[in-house]
Amino acid sequence: MHIPEQLVIRPPSEAKSLLVRVVRGCHWNRCNFCGIYDLFGVPHSQRSLQEVLLDIDALSQRYGDIFSTAFLGDADPLNLDAGFLVAVLQHLRKTFPRLKRVTAYGRASSLAKKSLEELTAIREAGLDRVHVGLESGSDRVLKLQRKGTSHLQLVDAGKKAVAAGMELSYYFLLGLGGRELWEEHVSESAKVFNEVKPHFIRVRRLFIHPMSRLSEKVGSGEFREQTPEGTVIELRRLIAGLDAEGVTFACDHANNYLPVFGRLNAEKGRMLDIIDSFLALPERQRIAHYESIPSVI
Numbered sequence: 162m163h164i165p166e167q168l169v170i171r172p173p174s175e176a177k178s179l180l181v182r183v184v185r186g187c188h189w190n191r192c193n194f195c196g197i198y199d200l201f202g203v204p205h206s207q208r209s210l211q212e213v214l215l216d217i218d219a220l221s222q223r224y225g226d227i228f229s230t231a232f233l234g235d236a237d238p239l240n241l242d243a244g245f246l247v248a249v250l251q252h253l254r255k256t257f258p259r260l261k262r263v264t265a266y267g268r269a270s271s272l273a274k275k276s277l278e279e280l281t282a283i284r285e286a287g288l289d290r291v292h293v294g295l296e297s298g299s300d301r302v303l304k305l306q307r308k309g310t311s312h313l314q315l316v317d318a319g320k321k322a323v324a325a326g327m328e329l330s331y332y333f334l335l336g337l338g339g340r341e342l343w344e345e346h347v348s349e350s351a352k353v354f355n356e357v358k359p360h361f362i363r364v365r366r367l368f369i370h371p372m373s374r375l376s377e378k379v380g381s382g383e384f385r386e387q388t389p390e391g392t393v394i395e396l397r398r399l400i401a402g403l404d405a406e407g408v409t410f411a412c413d414h415a416n417n418y419l420p421v422f423g424r425l426n427a428e429k430g431r432m433l434d435i436i437d438s439f440l441a442l443p444e445r446q447r448i449a450h451y452e453s454i455p456s457v458i
């Protein structure tokens with residue numbers, strides 16, 4: 162009997178999704194703050210089309226057609242050949258006809274390498290949404306963290322994904338510029354969001370895993386970690402700098418200090434009020450709150 166492979170991680174919004182592994186690990190695997198696949202001992206390797214199709218068949222036998230959403234992993238399926246992805250998506254949609262949404266992680270550099278025609282073919286085959294780790298819109302922060310992309314590429318790749326008809330989720334990482342670059346980190350990211358207007362801006366707080374390369378930089382003094390209050394101020398500055406009509410803003414991860422959600426631009430004022438009310442609390446209450454929030458990947 163064929164046993165389908167399992168993913169290492171998925172976005173929180175895919176908690177109820179059918180999970181399909183189309184590639185193992187991350188082909189880039191260089192971001193200083195990450196190391197997730199090293200942590201789980203998963204080196205990058207390609208899967209054959211035959212293996213992936215057999216997984217889909219086995220998942221169908223195991224669960225039946227009960228899912229309304231599906232997620233393709235691991236790190237960057239958008240880096241795969243367009244024809245491969247189209248074949249996987251067509252088989253997935255045929256095998257699970259009740260799927261209403263199929264999504265995947267994708268690096269901006271992978272979206273940039275694909276033509277608009279290729280991205281459109283992938284979307285037409287059934288990929289509705291791509292989750293992209295923007296992390297920062299600042300070139301200096303992106304370089305410091307070895308993200309392998311740039312402000313310009315994040316704008317161009319994001320616009321291309323939207324033009325291909327895909328929903329775009331951009332992930333922003335509070336604290337990634339440390340104490341030195343935080344203002345540029347926030348302002349340059351807001352510029353990308355305002356220009357691209359992704360469907361979603363999803364916020365996470367930097368968690369420095371002791372095994373990550375970034376942890377070594379903290380130890381050597383090369384990177385000065387943002388304070389908890391500093392990340393809340395970053396969040397406020399980011400929202401204040403946004404002018405992105407129709408975008409959904411979501412701090413939808415357990416490690417955020419403030420679960421701020423809203424639709425831009427209408428709910429910008431309400432989101433800022435939530436942060437201001439928190440910052441107006443007595444210091445001991447704010448510190449107690451910071452200490453109560455888990456630091457998790």
Ligand code: SF4
Nearest residue numbers: 187190191192195236
């Ligand atoms: S953050 Fe994403 S692209 Fe960077 S190493 Fe981790 S999985 Fe790969």
